Amino acid sequence: xxxxxxxxxxxxxxxxxxxxxxxxxxxxxxxxxxxxxxxxxxxxxxxxxxxxxxxxxxxxxxxxxxxxxxxxxxxxxxxxxxxxxxxxxxxxxxxxxxxxxxxxxxxxxxxxxxxxxxxxxxxxxxxxxxxxxxxxxxxxxxxxxxxxxxxxxxxxxxxxxxxxxxxxxxxxxxxxxxxxxxxxxxxxxxxxxxxxxxxxxxxxxxxxxxxxxxxxxxxxxxxxxxxxxxxxxxxxxxxxxxxxxxxx
Amino acid sequence: xxxxxxxxxxxxxxxxxxxxxxxxxxxxxxxxxxxxxxxxxxxxxxxxxxxxxxxxxxxxxxxxxxxxxxxxxxxxxxxxxxxxxxxxxxxxxxxxxxxxxxxxxxxxxxxxxxxxxxxxxxxxxxxxxxxxxxxxxxxxxxxxxxxxxxxxxxxxxxxxxxxxxxxxxxxxxxxxxxxxxxxxxxxxxxxxxxxxxxxxxxxxxxxxxxxxxxxxxxxxxxxxxxxxxxxxxxxxxxxxxxxxxxxxxxxxxxxxxxxxxxxxxxxxxxxxxxxxxxxxxxxxxxxxxxxxxxxxxxxxxxxxxxxxxxxxxxxxxxxxxxxxx
Ligand SMILES: Cc1cc2nc3c(=O)[nH]c(=O)nc-3n(C[C@H](O)[C@H](O)[C@H](O)COP(=O)(O)OP(=O)(O)OC[C@H]3O[C@@H](n4cnc5c(N)ncnc54)[C@H](O)[C@@H]3O)c2cc1C
Ligand SMILES: Nc1ncnc2c1ncn2[C@@H]1O[C@H](COP(=O)(O)O)[C@@H](O)[C@H]1O
Numbered sequence: 001x002x003x004x005x006x007x008x009x010x011x012x013x014x015x016x017x018x019x020x021x022x023x024x025x026x027x028x029x030x031x032x033x034x035x036x037x038x039x040x041x042x043x044x045x046x047x048x049x050x051x052x053x054x055x056x057x058x059x060x061x062x063x064x065x066x067x068x069x070x071x072x073x074x075x076x077x078x079x080x081x082x083x084x085x086x087x088x089x090x091x092x093x094x095x096x097x098x099x100x101x102x103x104x105x106x107x108x109x110x111x112x113x114x115x116x117x118x119x120x121x122x123x124x125x126x127x128x129x130x131x132x133x134x135x136x137x138x139x140x141x142x143x144x145x146x147x148x149x150x151x152x153x154x155x156x157x158x159x160x161x162x163x164x165x166x167x168x169x170x171x172x173x174x175x176x177x178x179x180x181x182x183x184x185x186x187x188x189x190x191x192x193x194x195x196x197x198x199x200x201x202x203x204x205x206x207x208x209x210x211x212x213x214x215x216x217x218x219x220x221x222x223x224x225x226x227x228x229x230x231x232x233x234x235x236x237x238x239x240x241x242x243x244x245x246x247x248x
Numbered sequence: 249x250x251x252x253x254x255x256x257x258x259x260x261x262x263x264x265x266x267x268x269x270x271x272x273x274x275x276x277x278x279x280x281x282x283x284x285x286x287x288x289x290x291x292x293x294x295x296x297x298x299x300x301x302x303x304x305x306x307x308x309x310x311x312x313x314x315x316x317x318x319x320x321x322x323x324x325x326x327x328x329x330x331x332x333x334x335x336x337x338x339x340x341x342x343x344x345x346x347x348x349x350x351x352x353x354x355x356x357x358x359x360x361x362x363x364x365x366x367x368x369x370x371x372x373x374x375x376x377x378x379x380x381x382x383x384x385x386x387x388x389x390x391x392x393x394x395x396x397x398x399x400x401x402x403x404x405x406x407x408x409x410x411x412x413x414x415x416x417x418x419x420x421x422x423x424x425x426x427x428x429x430x431x432x433x434x435x436x437x438x439x440x441x442x443x444x445x446x447x448x449x450x451x452x453x454x455x456x457x458x459x460x461x462x463x464x465x466x467x468x469x470x471x472x473x474x475x476x477x478x479x480x481x482x483x484x485x486x487x488x489x490x491x492x493x494x495x496x497x498x499x500x501x502x503x504x505x506x507x508x509x510x511x512x513x514x515x516x517x518x519x520x521x522x523x524x525x526x527x528x529x530x531x532x533x534x535x536x537x538x539x540x541x542x543x544x545x546x547x548x549x550x551x552x553x554x555x556x557x558x559x560x561x562x563x564x565x566x567x568x569x570x571x572x573x
Pocket of ligand 1: 013037460461462463464486487488489490501502503504505506507517518519520521522523524525528538539540541544556557558559
């Protein structure tokens with residue numbers, strides 16, 4: 001069975017967001033882009049799937065911008081092939097899922113590995129949307145995954161508990177941080193990855209389903225104050241919490 | 249035909265508070281959207297939940313009640329909810345942005361279900377003409393976006409604890425609907441739920457969070473953090489550094505790749521205040537920081553700071569609080 005890993009390109013989490021001149025998107029000036037942090041766990045799970053079940057592992061990225069360096073990293077870690085679906089405009093998870101579904105269908109049966117959420121738009125929806133289009137089940141926010149013959153057992157943290165989920169394969173999984181230990185690629189793998197196929201295919205983006213009214217920075221927090229040093233400051237802190245902010 | 253469908257979530261027959269918030273918000277938006285407000289409930293033996301919704305002020309209640317819906321599955325709940333939306337002819341769908349709700353809202357807005365516009369984790373919903381304009385945090389709260397829907401159906405998930413849950417009350421009829429798939433045909437489903445550690449509060453749901461970072465020094469160094477949390481009936485949170493070191497479980501991580509929290513009081517002890525940590529807690533009502541280093545960035549967002557060793561300050565703080573009680 002094949003495996004697909006979907007990779008999103010997001011600003012490095014250390015980025016200080018600035019709003020662009022149109023007031024509707026961020027100012028990309030000086031922003032470093034990286035593989036979405038949750039997708040690192042998806043990729044590791046996809047590599048483990050390939051090791052256990054054989055088949056091909058294809059990494060897919062949809063976006064306007066070049067991402068070849070990072071896609072090569074995925075190839076070095078163990079993917080067989082990378083596909084960049086190059087679009088001409090920004091796109092939400094619906095549009096991304098429909099483009100990906102079309103590309104994945106000929107590779108079925110294939111399990112699909114995504115991150116639980118892309119840390120730019122913070123939607124957390126692409127994976128389950130894709131599952132619907134591929135007519136396979138979906139398990140989101142996976143925090144551990146055990147592959148069996150034709151099934152898998154996943155766990156997911158919910159409010160105040162942990163769910164166990166049984167799924168038949170193929171399936172779409174979206175990954176939470178900590179689901180596994182992502183591997184690093186060695187020098188030999190990095191060299192070998194240069195020979196692996198990286199395809200760029202131009203596709204036209206379907207019309208988006210949301211229109212942006214505005215993008216703004218959140219209001220700044222009011223200036224705080226240092227109450228004092230060490231245990232001597234504790235009495236005053238308690239007073240402030242009680243009398244001034246009334247939270248205790 | 250317009251109208252709003254609220255897909256509610258119940259556990260053990262009790263409708264979740266976050267779903268009541270979504271329902272109350274739907275009733276407030278009814279005059280803008282037009283049509284009826286339909287509350288949908290799914291599960292097994294959920295008569296009580298359906299009755300509670302019928303008495304809430306919704307115009308109608310639709311219940312899907314079958315053994316294979318007792319526990320959540322993306323596939324099964326999505327198929328039922330999407331059918332209910334179609335049957336009601338609703339143009340707007342509200343779902344509480346709980347963990348289950350976010351999965352469900354995304355699934356029903358997908359191309360295979362309603363092919364809708366989807367605004368996730370909304371913190372405000374305004375009206376403009378006959379339109380809804382959703383406000384939601386992006387980049388882990390480092391920016392706020394406002395969006396409008398250009399598709400026929402608009403799905404919104406509503407962040408818990410933000411919207412007022414006051415319901416007008418009423419008496420609606422309950423319709424029982426049949427799930428649009430064969431019983432037992434679901435391919436991925438929850439088979440069990442284990443309560444997490446010692447019934448401790450979840451960071452994402454607690455009113456007060458006491459978090460520790462690398463400044464705790466060791467796993468054992470979390471004792472004063474746990475003791476203060478206990479005294480305040482608070483949840484324990486953690487920075488990513490200590491989660492990655494294996495000192496604390498992943499479930500406690502606060503930040504951009506952990507949980508985003510907005511409790512009324514957030515205590516950060518031995519946490520430097522990296523941008524990824526701040527993203528997860530900067531919307532807390534009051535922030536207290538305890539750090540040895542007066543130049544630590546956490547003091548820039550803290551309402552109140554104490555410069556000092558957490559191993560001395562936290563026990564003194566706990567004693568002072570217990571003395572008050
Ligand atoms: C992709 C990515 C995602 C990330 N996501 C997150 C996230 O979700 N959440 C998160 O928290 N981080 C996240 N990080 C990590 C983040 O960048 C920081 O490394 C991390 O938050 C630092 O944790 P810390 O404050 O506990 O440790 P440090 O930065 O080491 O700070 C320890 C602090 O404790 C103080 N201290 C030391 N001893 C004492 C004492 N005895 N008493 C009082 N104070 C003391 C020190 O002065 C210092 O300020 C992420 C990083 C990346 C790259
Ligand atoms: N542009 C993209 N190309 C490929 N995969 C993506 C893209 N955007 C999102 N994904 C995948 O979908 C997951 C969830 O994204 P989202 O629903 O946008 O939060 C990500 O973690 C990726 O695995």
